[in-house]
Amino acid sequence: MDPTAHSEFYKYTTPLITPLSFDPATSTHIPFRATPHHTHRTWARTYTSHPELYLQPASLPELRLIIHLARQTRKTLTLTGSSHSPSTITQTTSWLINLDNFSRVVSADPTDTTITVEAGIRLHQLLKELDALGWTMRNLGSITEQSVAGAIATGTHGSSLRHGLLSDSVVEITIMLANGELVTCSKDKNTELFRAALVSLGALGVVTHVKFQAVKAFDLRWTQKVVDWTEFVENWDNADWHHHEFARCWWFPYSGKAVVWYADKTEEPRTGRPASWYAEGWRRWGYEAALYVATWFPSLVPVVERWVFRMQYGKLLAGEVVGAVEKSDEALTMDCLFSQLVNEWAIPLHHGPAALRRLTAWLTHDLKSANIPISPSNIFVHAPIEVRVSNTCPTDPTTSAFETPRPFLDQSIVPSALLSPSSLSTSTTAEGGATEKTVSSPAGSESPTLYLNATLYRPFHRNPPHWQRYYTAFELLMKEYGGKPHWAKNCVSVGREEWAGMYGEGMRRWREVRRGVDPEGVFVGEWLSGCVLGEEKEVQ
The missing domain is CATH 3.30.465.10 (Uridine Diphospho-n-acetylenolpyruvylglucosamine Reductase; domain 3)
Structure with missing residues (x-):
């Protein structure tokens, strides 16, 4: 054993690192890939933190060493990947682990x-x-x-x-x-x-x-079209997601339009994607610059958004439908443009029209129809507001959802029966062979999920004015329809008690499992302690 191994880290780990890192099987010390004085930022530059150590293990022994050291020196461990979450979920002043070197x-x-x-x-x-x-x-x-x-x-x-x-x-x-x-x-x-x-x-x-x-x-043939927003909401029960395997919608409030995208599997030859106005660097920069100016003069936002909508979707406004045949991953993914705040909530699909009509009314200052007790004065939102769906309780045996048991903290609108112990029932094959667990759902409890995502761009990393008031109003509306926020996005008004209430039995069982595998709170960092767990204090 080298008595000075990793001594440069004694300030952070104490001299324990030397004996703990020694591997008698190889008579060498396990590497400790740590960087002090690291600045950690989210992809959107929404939040910044300065973890004591930034750790990038490349093997299981290295990871085990980090965990043992954290336990013995009373540090907490937070995990981060690409830092694409715009919230504080990965922010910490303790130790931060990144697994980019663990990617084979x-x-x-x-x-x-x-x-x-x-x-x-x-x-x-x-x-x-x-x-x-x-x-x-x-x-x-x-x-x-x-x-x-x-x-x-x-x-x-x-x-x-x-x-x-x-x-x-x-x-x-x-x-x-x-x-x-x-x-x-x-x-x-x-x-x-x-x-x-x-x-x-x-x-x-x-x-x-x-x-x-x-x-x-598989390849996908996708089609994109512009429809009147009011017409889209009125035809909710016949929306394209009922007729196509993949579908989503982007709502542009100041244009009164929605861009609807849908796709299905195909064996047709691949075609090139239509040109995008956003794709040109100077145009993207121009859009960001215009929104930046609008942070100082917010009433310009509707003008900017109508201009950009017309430049990007002008052909569709003229009645043309565009599309392409692409590899599935190319078709399903999109360009997020630049830094942004995102606030996404899940509500039951059938509540979509009512919720969207009230949000439309609030944005147009029809306060009586909106019935949201927060003023929209001087609030101008960016486009688009994203509308997506997911399968929650499929009855069609050809669907893929629910082959895996539901997560306890599933944001989707999951019937409470699926979180009870009886939701995992055991059945035996006709031949009397191995049993398998299946997820059952009581009749009439099916409720597909609608996801509404209120995006606000941060041009050149500057927050738009009054964004917290907008998000507070949006969240109040979502809560009225039994909504749950996305775990990794920018909700502003949900406290520990509300998280627990939204997830009920699922949260109780998740906490029970968590306490069982981490009784000392090694993995209870600042965000988790402050926003979700409360009584399970972080180790300090």
């Missing part, structure tokens, strides 16, 4: 189209590996910059009434717990831990490996 493909099994990867791999890297195998993911969110662990931990979803969360494709998760133990869980093994880990918030331990169920690669 472990195995791929062509017999059942599954792939096992290290959890730090980014979604776009995973998709590249799958493409080489002739496979892909059956459903995706809007971006692929996230790590797979981060995307799962916060409930990432796409927009389809035939698919649910990204975690619906997760077969197995391996986690290193606060005691350094490596535990694998699935729907049939350590099921309670599995359901807690499917939306873990980084609070159970470090997810090290994820096994995904992939599918054969």
Whole structure:
């Protein structure tokens, strides 16, 4: 043993690091890849923190060393991937772990189209590996910059009434717990831990490996059209998401229009994507610059938004429908442009028209129809407001959702019966073979989920005026319809008690699992302690 090994870190770890890092099997010291004085920022530059140590382990022994040191020196561990979440969920003044060096493909099994990867791999890297195998993911969110662990931990979803969360494709998760133990869980093994880990918030331990169920690669023919916003809401029960595998909508309030996008699988030859006005660098810069000026003169926002809408969608306004045939991951993802605040809530799909009519009324200062007790004075919102859907309780056996048990902290509108112990029922095959667990749903409880995402751009990293008042009004409306906010986005008015009330039995069981695997609170960082757990104080 080298008595001075890692001595440069004694200030942060105490001399314990020297004996703890020694590996007698190799007679060497385990690497400790740590950076002090690191500045951690979210992708959108919405928040900044200065963790005491920024850690990037590249192996399981390195990760175990970090966890043992944190326990013995009374530090807390927070996890971050791409930092794409615009909230404070990854902000910490203690130790911050990033798994970018832990991002390899472990195995791929062509017999059942599954792939096992290290959890730090980014979604776009995973998709590249799958493409080489002739496979892909059956459903995706809007971006692929996230790590797979981060995307799962916060409930990432796409927009389809035939698919649910990204975690619906997760077969197995391996986690290193606060005691350094490596535990694998699935729907049939350590099921309670599995359901807690499917939306873990980084609070159970470090997810090290994820096994995904992939599918054969497919192309999508997508179509985009402009419709009148009022007409879109009036025809809610016949919206395109009822007729196509993937569909979403972007609402442009100051133009009175909605851009509807929908897609289905096809074997047609691929075609080029139509030109985008946003794609030109100087145009993107011009849009951002115009919004920046509008932060000083907010009444310019409607003018800017109408101008940009006309430049981007002018052909569609003239009655033309555009589209393309692309690889599924290219078709499903989108350009997020520049820095932004995002506030997304899930409500029951059938409440969509009422909620959207009231939000429209509030934005147009029709306070009587809006019935929201917060003034919209001097509030001018950016476009678009995103409207997406997901499958919550499928009755169609051809759908993919719910092959995986529901996460305890699923943001989707899940019937309470699916969170009870009886929701995992055991059945036996006709041949009397192995049993399997299935998710049952009581008749009449099906409720697809509507996601409403209020985006506000931050031109050149400057917040728009009155954004918190806008979000407070938006959230008050969402709460009236039984809404739940996205875990990783910018909700402003939800406290610990409300989080607990929104998730009820699911939150109780998630906390129970969390306490069982991390009784000392090693993974209870500032955000988790302040926003969600409360009584489970962080270790200091």
